[in-house]
Amino acid sequence: MILAKVYVTLKKGVLDPQGKTVKHALNSLGFAGLEDVRIGKYMEVTLDEKSPEAARKAVTSMCEKLLANTVIEDYRVEVES
Amino acid sequence: MILAKVYVTLKKGVLDPQGKTVKHALNSLGFAGLEDVRIGKYMEVTLDEKSPEAARKAVTSMCEKLLANTVIEDYRVEVES
Numbered sequence: 491m492i493l494a495k496v497y498v499t500l501k502k503g504v505l506d507p508q509g510k511t512v513k514h515a516l517n518s519l520g521f522a523g524l525e526d527v528r529i530g531k532y533m534e535v536t537l538d539e540k541s542p543e544a545a546r547k548a549v550t551s552m553c554e555k556l557l558a559n560t561v562i563e564d565y566r567v568e569v570e571s
Numbered sequence: 572m573i574l575a576k577v578y579v580t581l582k583k584g585v586l587d588p589q590g591k592t593v594k595h596a597l598n599s600l601g602f603a604g605l606e607d608v609r610i611g612k613y614m615e616v617t618l619d620e621k622s623p624e625a626a627r628k629a630v631t632s633m634c635e636k637l638l639a640n641t642v643i644e645d646y647r648v649e650v651e652s
Contacts, residue, residue, distance in 0.1 A: 491606060497613055512614075516633055523629075525572060525617035532578055532613035533593075536606035548604075552597055 492537045492545040495568040498558045499530035533557060542569045573618050573626040576649040579639045580611035614638060623650045 500506050506528050513527040535552070539545045546569045558565040581587050587609050594608040616633070620626045627650045639646040 499613065499615070509614075512637070515637055519633075519636055521629060521633060523619040525619050526615075527617075528615040530613040530615070532580065532611040533590075534580070534607075534609040534611070536608075538604040538606050548602065552600075552602060555600055556593070556596055 492539050492542060493570045494535045494537065494545055494549040495570070496533040496535060496549060496553060496557055497530060497566045497568075498533070498553070498563050499565075500528060501562055501564055504562045530563075531557075545569050573620050573623060574651045575616045575618065575626055575630040576651070577614040577616060577630060577634060577638055578611060578647045578649075579614070579634070579644050580646075581609060582643055582645055585643045611644075612638075626650050 509527040509529045512529065513524055516524055516527070535549055537545050537548060539548065546567055549567050549569070553565040553567065554560060590608040590610045593610065594605055597605055597608070616630055618626050618629060620629065627648055630648050630650070634646040634648065635641060
């Protein structure tokens with residue numbers, strides 16, 4: 491069993507209205523000195539697989555096909571055995 | 572300027588319908604051997620702050636007050652200087 495962690499973030503330059511809203515909400519709550527808030531996704535995929543390399547390959551393919559919108563998002567895959 | 576990375580995940584035992592849906596979608600796309608998919612949030616908070624300790628304290632407070640729903644979610648804060 492292999493656990494793969496996937497981090498999906500908006501590419502630099504892509505507007506993040508959700509992050510902006512959260513930033514304003516934090517300001518309203520009294521948090522000062524906030525420069526920026528960017529929001530992404532974090533996914534944990536557990537695979538019934540023995541080889542970390544095969545798992546990484548499979549999860550990268552999942553990112554390309556479904557988990558990330560590669561037009562506007564970057565992704566990073568971390569594999570633990 | 573300090574970058575804090577926040578990981579918000581559903582607590583163990585809390586149902587994750589979004590993760591279940593993604594798992595089924597991946598199965599439909601032909602990915603076999605998936606055990607589980609859990610979906611969380613990843614946030615990058617940039618603070619105008621000098622001390623990493625103060626930044627961690629501020630971001631932890633943000634998590635408690637807004638970024639995470641501590642009834643059903645866990646959070647982890649990583650601070651880089």
